[in-house]
Amino acid sequence: MDIGSLLERFAGGDRRALARLITLVENRTPEVPTIMRQLYPRIGRAVLVGLTGPPGAGKSTLGDKLIGAFRAQGKSVAVVAVDPSSPFSGGAVLGDRIRMQEHFLDPGVFIRSLSTRGRHGGLARATREVVHVLDAFGHDVVLVETVGVGQTELDIMALAHTTVVVLVPEAGDTIQVMKAGLLEIADVFVVNKADRDGARRLKNELEVMLHLRPPAAWHVPVLLTEAVANKGIDDLVDKIAAHGATRKAARTAESEASDRVHEWTEILRDELSLRLDRALAGGALSAITTKVATGSSDPYGAALEVFEERDRLLALLAGDGTRR
């Protein structure tokens, strides 16, 4: 495949080239840094909105309605849905995505699911790069939806400009909200299915907890929505815009520099990890691997051995195909 002509078609607005590039990024092909380097000048225009919360909170429906609201404003929208993947759960997740396809025929909406096949923190970086690609393509809004409330999901949300945390009245003790780390990442709270018992109580509890925090430029609002009935969506869209404006005003040259350095560090880390996998898959260190497999070396001693020999380390990390 020719990356150059793919990038050319991408720059011309070809959605198939977009889909192809996303697949390359998701599969962590060795060309990713080269591709991303070329796209980099086009990145930074899109508004990045994160949508997360525990399973069953109605994130997909809310996401659907948000897409509709942004489209009504004339904005193009891309959705990245990060799902746990397994042969067994594939069906359920697919059902979700099919439901979202009410926007399938709208050329202003692009929907893509990402699976967790990339481990080792690789999923968070793959997601970031897919978001970069969608941004570079020219989407006005990129919506990132995660299922689950664990550490990887929190890492993924860190890349959003505005993170919307969706809860339902049955969410249980608000103490659980704190446990899940959601309180720290929320820029906007949504209590969805607000027609159910306990919605106002949960809203009040969240507001009390939020008031316990030190004052900040942005005061996290708690909104009531009924996504299935399209209620409260406009208010949510307004709050997302308001948070984006507050955030932009707070950006400094220092914070932007620090973000760039952080991203670079994560790229280095992920490259190290990918090169390790590729080198081992290619048969590097096969003698040590055999010693570990047979138990004649313990795994820790064998790891130290690799780091103590410079030639081994270099063979492992420097000799792959990213050099053009």
Add this chain to the structure above:
Amino acid sequence: MDIGSLLERFAGGDRRALARLITLVENRTPEVPTIMRQLYPRIGRAVLVGLTGPPGAGKSTLGDKLIGAFRAQGKSVAVVAVDPSSPFSGGAVLGDRIRMQEHFLDPGVFIRSLSTRGRHGGLARATREVVHVLDAFGHDVVLVETVGVGQTELDIMALAHTTVVVLVPEAGDTIQVMKAGLLEIADVFVVNKADRDGARRLKNELEVMLHLRPPAAWHVPVLLTEAVANKGIDDLVDKIAAHGATRKAARTAESEASDRVHEWTEILRDELSLRLDRALAGGALSAITTKVATGSSDPYGAALEVFEERDRLLALLAGDGTRR
């Protein structure tokens, strides 16, 4: 600090030396591989039980009762509770741990919380090493409890011999169970708070889903418990033992070799990541860092630059303090 005498006191059964070693491992000090290499011959005796499920399922209470049941069998128990950490949620998590301290005065029970301060997949490895340390100390059972249902938590559960997934009748559509990837990792399902409406229905639904899977040597049971009333705990302990026996019978030389190689690969990966952090914190690559910070290099181009220069790569990875 003198690692040698610390390891000596550890070998003599000193709980303070144990706590100290765990802190070193949790803080990812450069000595970790050396420490683990020394402990390695003592590892492999303990039964590793994982306890996970969505927030609010009553995992802590169930864990408490499990500890009691294992203690009644004369077994020593260590608990590793993996919690999201933040200044804000610290209080809530601490409350949980205090509650678990009903076993505080029992010298046969050791309880330790691990926070998520180690990112980049580092938490899963830190947890694995803490479990190794507790195993090497001579605990009969190590119970690993995670809060949340995300990818990192699933990775952590992969180190358990037997994974117990705790749900409550309100868990909602069982489809959500699949989404969270819990169905794949459960060796035993527990429907806790079984006095509530819907417990039997959830049990039935889970059993139907489990029957859809291909037959295997171990048939995943779905148990009903009321942890607060200590109901169903003995049955759970029996099922954990039965699963352990089935698992042991299924182990082969090949599967053990593959596990050792996998662990070694993860150690290499984590060492690469830690050395990257230490080297950057120590001022390595400061010229490139400045170019990234000022925006005169894009993060991807700058990352490729590091990999294209062997000397830079070596300076980054080979020159730290693990050589004794």
